[in-house]
Amino acid sequence: MAHPADVLAELHTLRAENATLRARLASSSPKAATAPSPAHPPPVGVPFTQKTRLSNEEISRFSRQLLVPEIGVQGQLKLRNASVLVVGAGGLGAPAVMYLAAAGIGRIGIIDYDVVEASNLQRQIIHDESRVGMLKSESAKQTVSKLSSLCECTAYNILIDSSNAMDVIKKWDYVVDATDNVATRYLLNDCCIFRNKPLISGSALRMDGQLTVYNLEGGPCYRCIFPKPPPPETVTNCSDGGVLGVVPGIIGCLQALEVVKIVTGIGASLSQKLLIFDATTMSFRTIRLRGRTPSCAVCGPHPTITKPIDYVQFCGAGPDDKAHNINILPPESRISCHKYAALRLDAFPHVLLDVRDKIQYDICSLHHSLNIPLSELPKRIPELTAAATFGEHHEPNLPVFVVCRRGNDSQLAVKMLEETHGFTHVKDIVGGLEAWARGRDPTFPIY
Amino acid sequence: MAKNFQVLYFASARDATLAREETLSIPDDCHTLPVPQLIRNLTARHPGLQAVFKSAILAINNQYVDHAGRELDGGRMVEVKPGDEVAVIPPVSGG
Numbered sequence: 001m002a003h004p005a006d007v008l009a010e011l012h013t014l015r016a017e018n019a020t021l022r023a024r025l026a027s028s029s030p031k032a033a034t035a036p037s038p039a040h041p042p043p044v045g046v047p048f049t050q051k052t053r054l055s056n057e058e059i060s061r062f063s064r065q066l067l068v069p070e071i072g073v074q075g076q077l078k079l080r081n082a083s084v085l086v087v088g089a090g091g092l093g094a095p096a097v098m099y100l101a102a103a104g105i106g107r108i109g110i111i112d113y114d115v116v117e118a119s120n121l122q123r124q125i126i127h128d129e130s131r132v133g134m135l136k137s138e139s140a141k142q143t144v145s146k147l148s149s150l151c152e153c154t155a156y157n158i159l160i161d162s163s164n165a166m167d168v169i170k171k172w173d174y175v176v177d178a179t180d181n182v183a184t185r186y187l188l189n190d191c192c193i194f195r196n197k198p199l200i201s202g203s204a205l206r207m208d209g210q211l212t213v214y215n216l217e218g219g220p221c222y223r224c225i226f227p228k229p230p231p232p233e234t235v236t237n238c239s240d241g242g243v244l245g246v247v248p249g250i251i252g253c254l255q256a257l258e259v260v261k262i263v264t265g266i267g268a269s270l271s272q273k274l275l276i277f278d279a280t281t282m283s284f285r286t287i288r289l290r291g292r293t294p295s296c297a298v299c300g301p302h303p304t305i306t307k308p309i310d311y312v313q314f315c316g317a318g319p320d321d322k323a324h325n326i327n328i329l330p331p332e333s334r335i336s337c338h339k340y341a342a343l344r345l346d347a348f349p350h351v352l353l354d355v356r357d358k359i360q361y362d363i364c365s366l367h368h369s370l371n372i373p374l375s376e377l378p379k380r381i382p383e384l385t386a387a388a389t390f391g392e393h394h395e396p397n398l399p400v401f402v403v404c405r406r407g408n409d410s411q412l413a414v415k416m417l418e419e420t421h422g423f424t425h426v427k428d429i430v431g432g433l434e435a436w437a438r439g440r441d442p443t444f445p446i447y
Numbered sequence: 448m449a450k451n452f453q454v455l456y457f458a459s460a461r462d463a464t465l466a467r468e469e470t471l472s473i474p475d476d477c478h479t480l481p482v483p484q485l486i487r488n489l490t491a492r493h494p495g496l497q498a499v500f501k502s503a504i505l506a507i508n509n510q511y512v513d514h515a516g517r518e519l520d521g522g523r524m525v526e527v528k529p530g531d532e533v534a535v536i537p538p539v540s541g542g
């Protein structure tokens with residue numbers, strides 16, 4: 001039996017030899033080392049060649065789909081030769097992109113300009129913890145390349161808007177609307193009409209999902225059904241209203257399924273139909289929609305919109321689902337979280353009014369705060385008056401500081417208390433609890 | 448005999464009404480309820496629906512009708528009948 005030290009020495013020698021041989025091999029035959037395998041996607045810029053036969057690798061990989069009578073070899077080739085643009089690598093786009101890549105769609109484009117955040121991971125399953133901070137489009141592309149070397153994937157790290165949408169959409173056969181805001185939905189609709197691309201449109205919020213297909217074989221467009229955008233105050237986004245992760249997951253999967261069906265020509269699509277998913281009752285309802293509206297501003301016979309417009313102006317809201325900061329109060333009606341923190345340390349007598357909804361208040365709150373949601377404030381003024389009235393007084397005599405999540409609702413509350421309810425010592429805490437957590441108390445949660 | 452119909456509220460229509468569904472009745476002196484009158488009645492009942500109806504669509508028995516009550520491509524006019532199911536469907540835009 002060899003001595004352990006001898007074995008180690010021999011191992012060392014063998015490793016060195018191995019490395020030398022590998023280096024020699026690589027330098028003597030550079031072509032063998034660098035030539036792409038047949039399955040490798042062509043470099044960007046090289047035209048995508050249509051295939052008329054499946055490779056053995058493709059036959060093995062897609063065998064379970066080839067065996068489905070509705071798909072078969074011809075269907076799989078159609079998927080292989082199709083290109084799909086997915087706009088948004090979020091809750092809808094994540095499963096949609098993954099299923100499209102897995103199903104064998106030949107080329108997938110992914111548009112997103114956002115960065116992966118921890119709060120995305122509850123639903124955006126194409127990203128993971130190691131990708132936090134990475135561009136979503138890049139993270140999604142990495143997942144696709146791990147999933148399938150047969151899929152040629154293009155990541156667009158852009159904010160799609162009127163200046164670039166026409167150029168981008170031109171290059172793709174189908175467009176999947178997996179966006180999170182009204183302005184981009186109208187933009188995609190209009191550009192899909194101008195470029196004559198079917199638009200597979202999904203949306204989700206809280207426990208609700210919607211799915212439909214626009215502009216397919218003469219079917220209606222988004223504007224035929226919803227000619228006017230919803231008033232911004234009626235639009236809730238996922239970052240304010242919340243969303244149960246699997247709900248956009250289901251809609252995103254159904255979007256991928258609709259693409260596969262449309263590409264391969266299976267069955268009936270959701271063109272001229274609207275699928276409504278209600279997760280609370282687990283019900284799927286299909287509404288039969290109207291066909292094209294003859295007076296439609298974009299797809300009708302006499303369109304009034306013939307090129308992309310200003311969608312932010314049209315919708316009264318920006319192309320994202322972020323909250324935007326308002327600034328409606330004079331400086332004397334506002335206080336920074338640092339100054340407010342100093343007052344708390346001094347035990348300065350005051351009332352802290354938290355105007356967030358109870359569901360948010362339950363997540364976290366500052367001690368000794370009074371929670372009256374903004375929507376309930378007008379009818380609960382007596383509670384605030386009682387809390388702010390100290391000693392022998394009959395009128396509120398304590399100052400009231402108002403806080404919310406990000407410092408917008410608190411400004412509205414201060415304005416309302418001053419103008420409508422006669423409060424004179426009211427201040428908004430600038431930036432709300434997020435500013436408090438970032439600037440004052442790193443142990444305070446941010447949601 | 449009660450001339451009832453169901454109204455289902457989706458998405459932001461639920462926030463405006465704080466209801467998922469309601470049973471309402473067609474007034475005694477009518478057999479059916481025209482769609483514009485339905486919208487007026489619902490808005491009077493839930494003022495928050497006024498903003499929602501700026502973009503929400505209506506369906507009667509899972510069939511789209513426009514706010515004037517026309518079904519499909521400007522064709523047949525429909526009115527709400529006893530036993531009908533009306534859905535108020537605002538567009539959802541999140542994702």
Ligand SMILES: [Zn+2]
Binds near residue numbers: 300
């Ligand atoms: Zn149209």
